[in-house]
Amino acid sequence: MxxxxxxxxxxxxxxxxxxxxxxxxxxxxxxxxxxxxxxxxxxxxxxxxxxxxxxxxxxxxxxxxxxxxxxxxxxxxxxxxxxxxxxxxxxxxxxxxxxxxxxxxxxxxxxxxxxxxxxxxxxxxxxxxxxxxxxxxxxxxxxxxxxxxxxxxxxxxxxxxxxxxxxxxxxxxxxxxxxxxxxxxxxxxxxxxxxxxxxxLMGGKGSHEFTCPSPAGEDLFIKCGNCNYSANPNFAPINEFGDKSSETPNSSLKPLKDILTPDKSSIEAVSKFLNVQPTEMVKTMVCRTPTGQIAVLLRGDHELNFAKLARLVSAPVVELSDEKTIEKVTGGAMGFSGPVGLSARGGPTGNIKIIADYSVLEMKNFVTGANKKDMHFLNVNINRDFKIDRSADVRIITEQDPCPSCGKRMLKIMTxxxxxxxxxxxxxxxxxxxxxxxxxxxxxxxxxxxxxxxxxxxxxxxxxENSYDENGIIWTNSIAPYQVIIISINPADKRIREVSEKLYQDLRANSIEVLWDDRDTSPGVKFKDADLLGIPLIVTVGKGLKDKVGGKVDIKYRSSGKKESIGVDKVLEHISSRVQGV
RNA sequence: CGGGGCGUAGCGCAGUCUGGCUUAGCGCGCCUGCCUUGGGAGCAGGAGGUCGCCAGUUCAAAUCUGGCCGCCCCGACCA
The missing domain is CATH 3.30.930.10 (Bira Bifunctional Protein; Domain 2)
Structure with a gap:
């Protein structure tokens, strides 16, 4: 063309x-x-x-x-x-x-x-x-x-x-x-x-995603630096009863205490206000399932994995409950929910189930909502202050967790x-x-x-996304729009035009896809456009024709930037050998 | 759908806050001619705009107000 x-x-x-x-x-x-x-x-x-x-x-x-x-x-x-x-x-x-x-x-x-x-x-x-x-x-x-x-x-x-x-x-x-x-x-x-x-939504039991790593991607996945295990974070199991980073060694149980936290309902706000780390807090998320309400307990810095929770309770979908339901279930304002006192309202083991993520089991003297507006509890402890129905893996995996496959802590979250x-x-x-x-x-x-x-x-x-530089696209041969681009430096020059035309026709006759830049415009424009287009082989026909030993054209490989000069009589064979076997 | 931003020539933008000093500009691109030809050349001339749309305020609106439409980003959502 x-x-x-x-x-x-x-x-x-x-x-x-x-x-x-x-x-x-x-x-x-x-x-x-x-x-x-x-x-x-x-x-x-x-x-x-x-x-x-x-x-x-x-x-x-x-x-x-x-x-x-x-x-x-x-x-x-x-x-x-x-x-x-x-x-x-x-x-x-x-x-x-x-x-x-x-x-x-x-x-x-x-x-x-x-x-x-x-x-x-x-x-x-x-x-x-x-x-x-x-x-x-x-x-x-x-x-x-x-x-x-x-x-x-x-x-x-x-x-x-x-x-x-x-x-x-x-x-x-x-x-x-x-x-x-x-x-x-x-x-x-x-x-x-x-x-x-x-x-x-597809249903079924087992699937693999083929994902190309890129900052423009919308999909998160985890990758183990040790064993190469890859998984969707929504899917990856956490094969560990708790996270050691959250252990509070040997601390004795301190007395339960309530504290005013006016208008502080998020983990972040309460954390700042009380000067405690999110890892020392437990959040309580009230979820709706077809069979009833569940209160899920998670460490403050963790995130609930709805897919795992749905599988756990054998429900097709699990969603967060709305504000009214939360208030009805906990008896307190949204944002101040906690497990303490839920037993009296239908908790273990009535019609409200309490499920704790494994990581919560190892926590002591933590902070929770008090099921009362603008109020939290300090020094909450499982079993002493409330009971749970069961513990399970219900959170989204993090980079700090061990690899589900090899157990090493070398997970990376990628897009x-x-x-x-x-x-x-x-x-x-x-x-x-x-x-x-x-x-x-x-x-x-x-x-x-x-x-x-x-x-x-x-x-x-x-x-x-995989292959480009500051000048443009770098196509791999198999999907490049053309295999070769010919740049005629000055198409008005008779010799340049003749050599370009012959090469163009010869390449076409050999079924090599070639774009001939025959525009009457300055050379810089053509070089820039050739780089931008990303065509693998860039052949320049210009002053090389005046070579003393015999006319030459120049070939540049877009991906490596390597250049070479080839005699006009050998260029067809030379290019054919580069383009074949792709 | 919530939050933020944008809409002026084919593309990229300035002008809007503070209405009139603009016949609405600039760069690129485009057209004609000359010239030039190894990394986005130069000179001269030229075409191209209902300033997103509608309504309002005003002597006067790209500029102020209201409504609508479109586009982009973040979030929620999504195979």
């Missing part, structure tokens, strides 16, 4: 609308332009990269034995009602009405639709297993789209779904996808972590971009939508499902 025939609007300055690095560079290099918050136009260069990524995804999915399909983006609401997810997803789903007034959804994901399809068409164990995938636009009415294409309202997803006759089959399908995902991200040149994760997520679903959807098969004995059984998603647009943003 000749630059003068293309449409590559580059910008000298950072756009005001962009904050994250990949977002700025994608706009500056002419890959994308915003249409509205959370929707983007892909320009020719961006589309080329997108297609490169899609091709890699498709090759690897096909290679894994999965079959490509294409499902509608427009969904009837009924299957979503059947699985309960119309309600669970809530406002995330775009809802539109057709001319007859019937509700339609824009698909945010396709478990329901694919399960319905398979349920109608597959009925025998002989037809299983099967893995179907598609590469298609998804719609999600995000609360806050951000970071350009990293979180947008409309995005391209590769979503795959496996159907098996038993758990063993699911395990095999899951491994296949796991491996295919690794190959896809490897080929795209991304660094990524594979993280044990919580299935969340990353979630590139892909794979789930073992089980029978949640097949049961709800009646996707069953007959086994060899003629017994009717629900199919065992897995689902697997990749954010295709996020691969592009992540690749840039």
């Amino acid at each position: 000749k630059w003068t025939n293309s449409f590559i609007p580059t910008l000298k300055e950072d756009p005001a609308e962009a904050e994250s690095l990949s977002h700025k560079l994608m706009i500056r290099a002419g890959l994308i332009r915003k249409l509205s918050a959370g929707t983007y136009n892909y320009l020719p260069l961006g589309t080329r990269v997108l297609n490169k990524v899609i091709n890699i995804v498709r090759e690897e999915m096909d290679g894994s034995g999965s079959l490509e399909v294409l499902l509608p983006a427009l969904h009837p609401p009924e299957p979503w009602e059947q699985t309960g997810r119309l309600k669970d997803f809530g406002d995330i789903i775009f809802k539109i009405k057709d001319r007859s007034g019937k509700l339609n959804l824009l698909g945010p994901t396709h478990e329901e639709i694919i399960t319905l399809l398979v349920s109608n068409e597959i009925s025998s164990y002989r037809q299983l297993p099967v893995i179907l995938y598609q590469i298609q636009t998804k719609f999600r009415d995000e609360i806050r789209p951000r970071f350009g294409v990293i979180r947008s309202k409309e995005f391209i997803m590769m979503d795959a779904y496996s159907f098996d006759i038993d758990e063993e089959g699911l395990e095999k399908s899951y491994r296949k996808m796991y491996k295919a995902y690794c190959r896809i991200f490897d080929r795209c040149g991304l660094s990524y972590h594979i993280i044990e994760a919580d299935p969340g 990353g971009i979630e590139l892909g997520h794979i789930f073992k679903l089980g029978t949640k959807y097949s049961e709800a939508l009646n996707a069953c098969f007959l086994d060899e004995k003629g017994k009717r059984l629900p199919m065992i499902m897995g689902c697997y998603g990749i954010g295709v647009n996020r691969i592009i943003a992540s690749a840039i």
Whole structure:
């Protein structure tokens, strides 16, 4: 492609609308332009990269034995009602009405639709297993789209779904996808972590996130510096009865005392006011479950992990109670809750359960709310001042905790971009939508499902977040929009034009993707744009042609910055050997 | 949805506090011509703006007031 025939609007300055690095560079290099918050136009260069990524995804999915399909983006609401997810997803789903007034959804994901399809068409164990995938636009009415294409309202997803006759089959399908995902991200040149994760709204029991570390990421994960264990903090168990840093060695139990704390309701405010550390305080969080209210006790500096709590009490969702309920349960104002006296109000072991995080067990003489406005207790102690129903691991892991896998205290909390997520679903959807098969004995059984998603647009943003310098993007060969860019220093010069043209045609004849910057503009502009675009090989045709020994052109490698001069007669072969085998 | 910020030419911004001194500016980009060609050249000429929208205050509004819309950031939320 000749630059003068293309449409590559580059910008000298950072756009005001962009904050994250990949977002700025994608706009500056002419890959994308915003249409509205959370929707983007892909320009020719961006589309080329997108297609490169899609091709890699498709090759690897096909290679894994999965079959490509294409499902509608427009969904009837009924299957979503059947699985309960119309309600669970809530406002995330775009809802539109057709001319007859019937509700339609824009698909945010396709478990329901694919399960319905398979349920109608597959009925025998002989037809299983099967893995179907598609590469298609998804719609999600995000609360806050951000970071350009990293979180947008409309995005391209590769979503795959496996159907098996038993758990063993699911395990095999899951491994296949796991491996295919690794190959896809490897080929795209991304660094990524594979993280044990919580299935969340998808349901099921077991999932892994593929996350690219980046400051523009919204996902937190923990990583062990010793054994490489990675997990979502919401998922990581804390295999320890307490945290040694909070031990109060041998201190005798001091007498319980109340103290006025006017308007000091947060841990931070009380900590300052009473001059005690948050680690010496216990916070009491009143939570609502389908079966009743729970008071959860946590050390002041810890955070409640709702997912763990939900699993503990076998509830689908656990939420914080509202202010009125809290006042009813504790008899005091919100922000001044505490465990002391709860027994009289239905605590152990009446209808209000008290659950203490393990770390609270080792605490002595701590501070809690007094269930009275503007009042706290000092020197509170378990068993002496109140009883608990049970202790458990219900908090979010911190960097100070031991690794769940190796036990060493070398955890780091990192941020990353979630590139892909794979789930073992089980029978949640097949049961709800009646996707069953007959086994060899003629017994009717629900199919065992897995689902697997990749954010295709996020691969592009992540690749840039992974690889750039102060001058622009540095593409890896496999997803670069072009392999080679030819800069003609002065296209009006006859010799330069002829040599450039011949090289351009020769490269094309050899199926090498080449962009020829044939613009009549000053050399600096072309060098800057070439760096900004990040094309791996930059070939400059200019004064090197006057070399005494014979005409030469210059090659610069974008990633290393290394330069070399090559004779005009050898340059085609030279470039071919660099570009092949990518 | 709560908090904060922004909206002036294709892009980046000044002007708004203190209404009139502007025919609404600057840099980049764009168009024409000349010139130049190894790291965002130079000279000359030129095009391009309902100052987000609506209403109000005023002799007078980019500037003050009210409402609305859009965009960005933080939070909550989210596969």
